[in-house]
Amino acid sequence: MEILSLNQLKKLIDIGQLITDLEEGYVLYSEGRVEVPPVGFLNFEDPPGDVHIKYGYIKGDSVYVVKIASGFYNNPKLGISASDGLLLVFSQQTGKLESILLDECYLTDVRTAVGGAVAAKHLAPSNISAIGIVGTGVQAKMQLQMLQHVVDCNNCIIWGRNSEKIEVMVNDIKQNPDFWSKELIIEATTDMNYLTSNCNLIVTTTPAKAPLIMADQVRPGTHITAMGSDDKGKQELDAGLLEKADVLVADSRAQCIQYGEMSHGVNSGMISEDDIIELGNVINDISLGRKNDDQITIADQTGVAVQDIQIAKMVNGLLKTNN
Amino acid sequence: MEILSLNQLKKLIDIGQLITDLEEGYVLYSEGRVEVPPVGFLNFEDPPGDVHIKYGYIKGDSVYVVKIASGFYNNPKLGISASDGLLLVFSQQTGKLESILLDECYLTDVRTAVGGAVAAKHLAPSNISAIGIVGTGVQAKMQLQMLQHVVDCNNCIIWGRNSEKIEVMVNDIKQNPDFWSKELIIEATTDMNYLTSNCNLIVTTTPAKAPLIMADQVRPGTHITAMGSDDKGKQELDAGLLEKADVLVADSRAQCIQYGEMSHGVNSGMISEDDIIELGNVINDISLGRKNDDQITIADQTGVAVQDIQIAKMVNGLLKTNN
Known part of the structure; x- marks a missing residue:
């Protein structure tokens, strides 16, 4: 049994391999071959905290995975x-614990960002003028970084409400020589029109509770991956944009209809559930996705447990190979 | 963060302390101060296996606990x-992982056996003629061993269906110099009448699916702890014995009515839910339990998550003190 710290884990992540593994995971998920029971919750009042316990497995696979993730909102006051x-990885053959990955949420961040790259790989137009990143948090940076593995574009525009936060993010990127393999040209803006007029691959990564991008702001030929809406009440895209789009893709149709961007479209009657296909279906059959470089495509990502299973299995597999 | 192996854990168990901690736990549970969400399950077909994920906390306490336990039934073929x-112990203040207890189910076995000792401590008659153990498995041995901490009796009678299994158990006990602090006199029998006529403190520990002890076999002044029935369809005691008994105690009334011994009494109409009190109530108010040495008392134990919380917290606390 192996126990890995965050620093040890970081050295084991192979983004190319993970893209392939997540593609496989999304396909298996959409084929109904992933067992994911309902998430377990613990809620604390004083101090305030939430714990999510997620667990599942791919049928006939080598492992099952349990993930325990927490948010304790007074922690920053304690530094x-x-x-x-x-994450805990167990054998599906014997139930024995194979590895403990003390990832401090890093693997969740990586699998989320690589999920965005997988969506862009299968849905973005053939030529990217500039990458647009909406938001300035951890995922804003990570989603951008992962896109270099799937698209050939070295221009990006970062949008944020707050100029100082954009500056922190841009400085972070510039000071990290490993961030981008070539030279990355970064522009910053607080004007969404500037971003949408210049970018045809956009990733939204905010916890917004009202639309940031309206239907009439988006040019033909744009792909948008929206990954901020992971709970009821959150919304980054105007429901009219969903109606306007040519292809609507969800990582999990059931989840996206419940609390992703798609929920606002379905609830307002501007789209129907049948308009939405799953990312796993597009990966399996590319004809279901973008048909030409003039279409607008939207991928809604709420996060699925098979991403956790696949990243934990990848690390666990590398540990076994290295031993 | 500490990681403990089974051998390290075994050295940290203080039975006296654990009895006190479980008493406290049962009381808090019966006062509604323990948060225990529904158990999570994973089921595997090939090879067959079950995983249970249990988690919870005492409100206002220092920790929360997650337990992952599995049974993979083909494992013995693999040796x-x-x-x-x-078990994983986390801080209730920050969510940070404090310790990983790789107990291989040992802590579950211990907390289950000590739960039996707690029931005997509060419900057994004042003088024990002999301890009766029904069954020859891991719990049969452990339940017996734990009773020396709560009753002053060095005679026991072990009942089993299979003479060979009884012999293995008796030899195991005799070869373990740490099993009993004084000299333990052990008799073995396959005759339940012999056990019930000679013992007034009985623990049933079998996976029986039909009653092993009938109402007319039990003498006045006997206490029985039944811990075998932890699932629907299991039964060790005749429902008529529940009707005959003077005091009926459940570790969790809700669970025992659903799938413990009490379920057979309630379902047959021989007892009503209101006849059953909880162990935590008896610990809190001894007048609710045995009133004299002629009463028959029965404790039904299905196992409650607060036992896991308390044993994990005890070990975690000792780790902190030792550091």
Whole structure:
């Protein structure tokens, strides 16, 4: 049995391999071959905190995975991060614990960002003028970084409400020589029109509760991956944009209809559930996705447990190979 | 963060302390101060296996606990034990992981056996003629061993269906110099009448699916702890015995009515739900329990998550003190 710290884990992540593994995971999920029971919750009042316990497995696979992730919102006052977590990988043959990945939520961040890259790989137009990143948090940076593995474009525009936060993010990127393999040209803006007029691959990564991008702002030929809406009440895209789009893709149709961007479209009657296909279906049959470079495509990502299973299995597999 | 192996854990168990901690736990549980969400399950077909994920906390306490326990029934063919498990102890203040207890189900076995000792401590008659143990498995041995901490009796009678299994158990006990602090006199029998006529403190520990002890076999002044019935369809005691008994105690009334011994009494109409009190109530108010040495008392134990919380917290606390 192996126990890995965050620093040890970081050295084991192979983004190319993970893209392939997540593609496989999304396909298996959409084929109904992933067992994911309902998430377990613990809620604390004083101090305030939430714990999510997620667990599942791919049928006939080598492992099953349990993830425990927490948010304790007073932690920053104590000088420690609010979020924490770990993943446990067990054998599906014997139930024996194979590895403990003390990832402090890093693997969740990576699998989320690589999920965005997988969506862009299968849905973005053939030529990217510039990448647009909406938001300035951890995922804003990570989603951008992962896109270099799937598209050939070295221009990006970062949008944020707050100029100082954009500056922190841009400086972070510039000071990290490993961030981008070539030279990345970064522009910053607080004007969404500037971003949408210049970018045809956009990723939204905010916890917004009202639309940031309206239907009439989006040019033909744009792909948008929206990953901020992971709970009821959150919304980054105007429901009219969903109606305007040519292809609507969800990582999990059931989840996106319940609390993703798609929920606002379905609830307002501007789209129907049948308009939405799953990412796993598009990966399996590319004809279901973008048909030409003039279409607008939207991928809604709420996060699915098979992403956790696949990243934990990848690391666990590398541990076995290295031993 | 500490990680403990089974051997390290075994050295940290203080039975006296654990009895006190479980008493406190049962009381808090019966006062509604323990948060225990529904158990999570994973089921595997090939090879067959079950995983239970249990988690919870005492409100206002220092920690929360997650337990993952599995049974993979083909393991013995591979020369490894069918059951396995671990407990994770997290801070209720920050969510940070404090310890990983790789107990391989040992802590579950201990907390279950000490739960039996707690029931005997509060419900057994004042003088024990002999301890009767029904069954020859792991719990049969452990329940017996734990009773020396709560009653002053060095005579026991072990009942089993299978003479060979009884012999194995008796030899195991005799070869373990740490099993009993004084000299333990052990008799073995396959005759339940012999056990019930000679013992006034009885623990049933079998996976029986039909009653092993009938109402007319039990003498006045006997206490029985039944811990075998932890699932629907299991039964060790005749429902008529529940009707005959003077005091009926459940570790969890809700659970015992659903799938413990009490379920057979309630379902047959021989007892009503209102006849059953909880162990935590008896610990809190001894007048609710045995009133004299002629009463028959029965404790039904299905196992409650607060036992896991308390044993994990005890070990975690000792780790902190030792550091």
